[in-house]
Amino acid sequence: MGKLAEEWFLDARLKLRHFQLFIALDEQRNLHRAARQLGISQPAASKLLGDLEAGLGVRLFERQPRGLTPNWYGEVMIRQAHSVLSALRHTGEELSALHDGHQGTVAVGTVMAPAVTLLTSAIERVHRDRPALKISVDVDVSKALVPRLLEGELDFAITRIPAGSDIEHFVFEEIGEEQLCFICREGHPLAHDATPTLTDMATFPWALQPPGALMRQRVDSLFLHHQIAPPRQVVDTADLLVSLALVSKSDTLTVITRETADLLCAPHRFRRLTFDETLSVQPYGLVSLRHRRLSPGAAVLMSELRSLVARDKR
Numbered sequence: 256m257g258k259l260a261e262e263w264f265l266d267a268r269l270k271l272r273h274f275q276l277f278i279a280l281d282e283q284r285n286l287h288r289a290a291r292q293l294g295i296s297q298p299a300a301s302k303l304l305g306d307l308e309a310g311l312g313v314r315l316f317e318r319q320p321r322g323l324t325p326n327w328y329g330e331v332m333i334r335q336a337h338s339v340l341s342a343l344r345h346t347g348e349e350l351s352a353l354h355d356g357h358q359g360t361v362a363v364g365t366v367m368a369p370a371v372t373l374l375t376s377a378i379e380r381v382h383r384d385r386p387a388l389k390i391s392v393d394v395d396v397s398k399a400l401v402p403r404l405l406e407g408e409l410d411f412a413i414t415r416i417p418a419g420s421d422i423e424h425f426v427f428e429e430i431g432e433e434q435l436c437f438i439c440r441e442g443h444p445l446a447h448d449a450t451p452t453l454t455d456m457a458t459f460p461w462a463l464q465p466p467g468a469l470m471r472q473r474v475d476s477l478f479l480h481h482q483i484a485p486p487r488q489v490v491d492t493a494d495l496l497v498s499l500a501l502v503s504k505s506d507t508l509t510v511i512t513r514e515t516a517d518l519l520c521a522p523h524r525f526r527r528l529t530f531d532e533t534l535s536v537q538p539y540g541l542v543s544l545r546h547r548r549l550s551p552g553a554a555v556l557m558s559e560l561r562s563l564v565a566r567d568k569r
Contacts, residue, residue: 273304273336275340280304364394381556401420413539423545433514435473435535436510440524446526449529541557541560
C-alpha cells in the first residue's frame, strides 16, 4: 500500500457501517457473529470488508480457521472506529443537551488527588454560571485514562502521560506532584510511634496498588533505596475502598495521596504515620489532544482549572 491521498476515505467509500463492522469484528473475531451483531447477513458483512480492503489495497484481517484476527492495519482501523463512533455519540449527547437546555456535556478523567480537591472546586465554580452543564467524572489510573482520551470518550484528563505513549498527540500542562503518605488504623501498634521506620512498617501486612502502578513503583523503590526487604504480605488492589477497609479491620498499612487522606480518613479511625522523607510521584497535569478542539463546556471547565492552578501556585 502506497501513501494514501488526503481524502482517501472518499476514494475507498468508507462508510459508518464499516466502523461498526470493525468494532463488531474486534469483539467477536468471527464474521458470522459480527454480522449477526449488526443485524446484517454474513455475505453483506463479507462484501463490506472485502470492498474496503480492495479500495485500500491491503488486508485488514488475517483469515484463520476459527475466525478473523486484525493485523497492524486492522488494529489502526479498529482504534479509529472506536474514536469516530465515540465522537458521534458525544455529538448526539451535546445536541440533545442543547435542545433540552442543558448547555452541553463534558467528560473528564482524573487521577485520585485532583479529583478530591482541584476538580471538585472547579466544577462547583463552573456550575455557579452554568448550572445545567452536564459534567461526568471518571477516576482511574493514567494507563486507563489516556487510551480513553485518545478514543474520544473523554474531553480531557487530569493525569500523567504513560511511558511509551506518542507525546505528539497531547498537550500537557503540568500542575504538580502528588504527595503520598502512609496510613494505618487508630489502634495500630505504630499509630502513636513518633518516628516509625520502614523496617518497622515492613513487618506488617500492606494493601498496595498492583505491581507496575505508579504509586506501587514509588513504594517499591523506597524500600529498594533503603536496602530494606519489602513487606512479605501484600494485597494487590487498585481499589481505594478495599485498601481502607483492610486498614480499618487489621494491622494492614497502605499508601494514599495526602489530599485523599485529609478528606477520607476520619478522626479517631485512621492515622497518618509520620515519616521523615517526602514521598511523591511524578507530576500530573491537564492533558488534552493537540488536534481536537474542546467543546464549549469543556473549554470553560478547563479555563477554570487553569485559574485554580495559577492561584495555588502564587
